[in-house]
Each structure stands twice: as structure tokens, then as C-alpha cells.
Amino acid sequence: MRGLARYLHDLLGQRRPRRFRAAPEDDAVVRTAIALRAARPGSGQPREAFVEELHERLATQARAVPHGPGLSERRGRTTRRQFVQVASVAATAAAIGAGVDHIVEADGSGPAPTAGATLTPNSGRWQPVLASAELAEGGVKQFELGSVVGFLARSGGQVAAVSGVCTHQACRLAFAAQTRRLNCPCHNASFALTGDVVTHQLKIAPAPLPHLPVREVDGRVEVFAP
Amino acid sequence: MRDALPPDGGAGGSADPPAHHLHVVGADAYPDWEAIYRDNVGRIYGLMFAKVGNRPDAEDLTAEVFVTALRPLRVSASVGEVRAYLLATARTVLASYWRRTLGREMTTLDDDVADVFAEASINEQAMARARAILDSLPDRYRRILELRFLGACSLREAADELGVTVGNAKVLQHRALRLAAERGM
Numbered sequence: 001m002r003g004l005a006r007y008l009h010d011l012l013g014q015r016r017p018r019r020f021r022a023a024p025e026d027d028a029v030v031r032t033a034i035a036l037r038a039a040r041p042g043s044g045q046p047r048e049a050f051v052e053e054l055h056e057r058l059a060t061q062a063r064a065v066p067h068g069p070g071l072s073e074r075r076g077r078t079t080r081r082q083f084v085q086v087a088s089v090a091a092t093a094a095a096i097g098a099g100v101d102h103i104v105e106a107d108g109s110g111p112a113p114t115a116g117a118t119l120t121p122n123s124g125r126w127q128p129v130l131a132s133a134e135l136a137e138g139g140v141k142q143f144e145l146g147s148v149v150g151f152l153a154r155s156g157g158q159v160a161a162v163s164g165v166c167t168h169q170a171c172r173l174a175f176a177a178q179t180r181r182l183n184c185p186c187h188n189a190s191f192a193l194t195g196d197v198v199t200h201q202l203k204i205a206p207a208p209l210p211h212l213p214v215r216e217v218d219g220r221v222e223v224f225a226p
Numbered sequence: 227m228r229d230a231l232p233p234d235g236g237a238g239g240s241a242d243p244p245a246h247h248l249h250v251v252g253a254d255a256y257p258d259w260e261a262i263y264r265d266n267v268g269r270i271y272g273l274m275f276a277k278v279g280n281r282p283d284a285e286d287l288t289a290e291v292f293v294t295a296l297r298p299l300r301v302s303a304s305v306g307e308v309r310a311y312l313l314a315t316a317r318t319v320l321a322s323y324w325r326r327t328l329g330r331e332m333t334t335l336d337d338d339v340a341d342v343f344a345e346a347s348i349n350e351q352a353m354a355r356a357r358a359i360l361d362s363l364p365d366r367y368r369r370i371l372e373l374r375f376l377g378a379c380s381l382r383e384a385a386d387e388l389g390v391t392v393g394n395a396k397v398l399q400h401r402a403l404r405l406a407a408e409r410g411m
Binding site for chain 1: 297
């Protein structure tokens with residue numbers, strides 16, 4: 001009991017619990033204590049300083065490996081095997097939630113989650129949306145042009161425009177800066193800024209978002225729309 | 227208890243929609259390791275905290291997951307593959323933590339793989355789980371555990387709140403935790 005009591009004491013303070021020889025009947029107490037302690041408000045949030053320190057540590061590690069944390073030729077074999085495992089883990093993970101629906105793979109049936117078609121209205125015109133300077137590299141801006149709403153994103157210097165309406169049931173998408181995704185508030189579908197479907201919970205994957213013709217003229221970003 | 231939440235989410239839950247699990251489409255990939263890190267560090271930390279219940283260990287285990295996983299990780303893998311790989315790593319890291327501390331796996335990552343990246347935050351899931359445990363207890367037992375575990379009260383503060391001596395509060399906490407553990411199983 002001494003060991004367990006000290007363990008609980010540490011857990012309730014903000015200390016690292018010391019190890020002890022746990023009796024079989026202690027297991028449930030330890031689990032319960034952890035479950036309760038984890039529910040203290042704010043518990044699941046990492047400290048900012050920790051996140052930055054670990055980032056720094058990983059950056060150092062990435063620099064030390066010549067190819068970075070990527071796939072090098074020499075290790076290709078190992079990595080491939082690991083990814084076979086990963087694929088099956090992913091399949092298992094998907095199967096857990098599969099009572100509701102099924103996973104959609106890039107090469108599966110149904111609408112392919114590749115870039116959507118370009119929306120070209122029968123009669124439209126180039127309409128200025130914002131100044132080029134307002135859209136920095138990596139930037140994302142929402143725009144509205146009466147009948148068309150969408151998002152502009154600059155990547156590699158190029159500006160692209162995608163529709164801002166979910167292809168499932170036409171709810172307006174919201175841009176989440178942290179994940180850089182366009183999220184649908186209605187059924188939790190999310191899209192990449194390329195228009196590709198990233199996540200969804202539907203039986204059939206929604207179509208990717210249509211692209212809109214976009215150009216930069218005289219320091220302005222213009223979208224072709226009705 | 228096995229960390230599993232009853233399907234009804236326990237009493238007093240908010241009117242959240244049923245937890246659908248998001249599908250990750252294979253074609254999507256992270257631009258670089260930093261994106262992998264930023265997108266997942268919070269979840270992995272939250273998960274580890276839920277499994278070990280203290281910050282120093284949760285931080286160490288989170289670091290171990292990323293240091294281990296990012297080394298061989300192919301950045302072009304899809305988001306789903308990356309997350310599955312992080313979770314597989316987290317599972318191993320957690321299991322070895324328990325083996326070297328208390329000798330047995332007190333908590334595992336088997337059951338909630340699909341929940342980790344679901345919409346509800348890990349803290350919300352932890353709250354619901356705690357709620358289910360607490361709601362099964364007699365009033366005073368529930369109170370002492372709420373004060374001590376959720377409210378971060380010292381034994382003295384909890385004793386004052388309940389109008390008992392520190393010694394009584396200690397015994398109350400001990401019994402409450404035992405009973406909660408029995409019911410939770």
C-alpha cells in the first residue's frame with residue numbers, strides 16, 4: 001500500500017510518479033486514478049515551451065540525417081516494410097469505425113479524390129478580388145463574388161482558387177489555419193486547398209472542390225466568375 | 227475499467243452528435259516533417275496524458291514517439307498513414323513505459339485508436355470517462371475525488387470543503403478510489 005499511496009500522491013501533485021511493486025489489486029486503482037487525473041481541465045494540453053523544445057530537438061535530428069526524416073535509398077527496404085505494417089494498422093483503425101461507413105482510398109471506387117474540375121461559367125468576366133500584395137506566399141484568403149464564393153491560396157508563387165462550398169450538401173466551408181484545411185461544419189468533411197477531399201464521414205466520398213479560373217494582372221488577383 | 231466509454235457517453239453528456247470517425251483519404255500528404263509534428267503533437271500529448279496521468283511522463287513519452295517515428299517516416303505518406311504510424315509507435319512506447327515502471331501494462335492504446343483523431347478533443351473524452359466513473363459513486367465519495375483529482379485541491383482544502391479532518395479526508399479518498407476502481411472494472 002505504501003507504494004500505491006506514494007504513487008497517488010505524486011500523481012495528484014504535478015510530479016513524476018515513482019515506480020513501485022504493484023500488487024494485482026492495485027491495477028484498477030491506478031487506472032481509475034489516471035482516468036480521473038486526466039480529466040482535470042487543461043490536462044491534455046501540452047506546455048508551449050515543451051512543444052517548442054521538442055520541435056528544436058527534432059529539427060536537430062532532421063539536420064543530422066542527410067536526407068532528413070525522409071526516405072533514403074539505403075533504408076528503402078526497411079521503410080517499405082514498415083509501411084506495409086502501417087497500411088494494415090491504418091486498415092484496422094478504419095475498420096474500427098467501419099460500422100458506419102467505409103474508407104475511401106485514392107484508387108478505390110467512387111469519385112476519385114483528385115483535383116476537381118474547373119468551374120467555367122457560360123458567361124463570366126474577370127473580376128478583381130484583392131491586390132496581389134495581400135496574398136503572400138502560403139497565404140489564404142476567402143472571397144465572395146455574388147454567385148461564387150471561394151478561397152485563394154498562393155503556393156510556389158502561383159495563386160489558385162477553389163470553391164468555398166462543400167460538394168456534399170452545399171454548406172459554406174471554413175478555413176482552419178492550423179491544419180490548412182477547408183472544413184465543412186455540416187458533416188465534418190474537410191478539403192485541402194487543392195480541392196482534394198482530406199477527410200469525410202459519408203458513405204461515398206464527396207467530389208473534390210471545383211477550381212475557379214484565376215489570374216494576376218497589374219498587381220491584382222482576378223477570378224473568372226459570373 | 228478498460229478505458230472504454232459506454233456508447234451513450236455516460237450521464238450528463240452534452241448534446242454532441244454521435245462520434246463519427248473521419249476518413250482520411252489516401253491522396254493527402256503532409257508537406258514536411260514539421261507539418262506532421264505541428265498537426266499531431268497536441269493529440270499525441272493528450273493521448274499520453276490520458277494514459278499516464280502526469281505531465282513529466284506525458285512529455286517524455288510524447289518526445290519519444292516523435293523522435294522514434296520521424297526518423298524513418300516517409301513524408302510523402304498520406305496523413306492517415308502518418309497518423310497510424312504515430313499511433314503504432316505510441317502504443318509501443320506506452321507499453322514499454324509500463325513495463326519499466328510498474329511492471330505491467332496499466333493502460334494500453336488498443337481500444338481507442340479510432341478516437342484519437344476524432345473531432346472530440348481527448349480532454350473531452352477524458353472528462354466523459356471521469357464523469358461516468360464519478361456518477362456511479364455515493365455523494366461524498368464522488369465529492370472527494372472531484373476535489374482532489376479534478377479540482378486540484380490539497381488534502382487540507384478538500385477536508386475543509388467537506389467539513390472533516392485531514393485524516394478523515396484521506397480515508398475517504400482511499401475508500402472512494404477503491405470503490406470507483408471496483409465499479410470501473
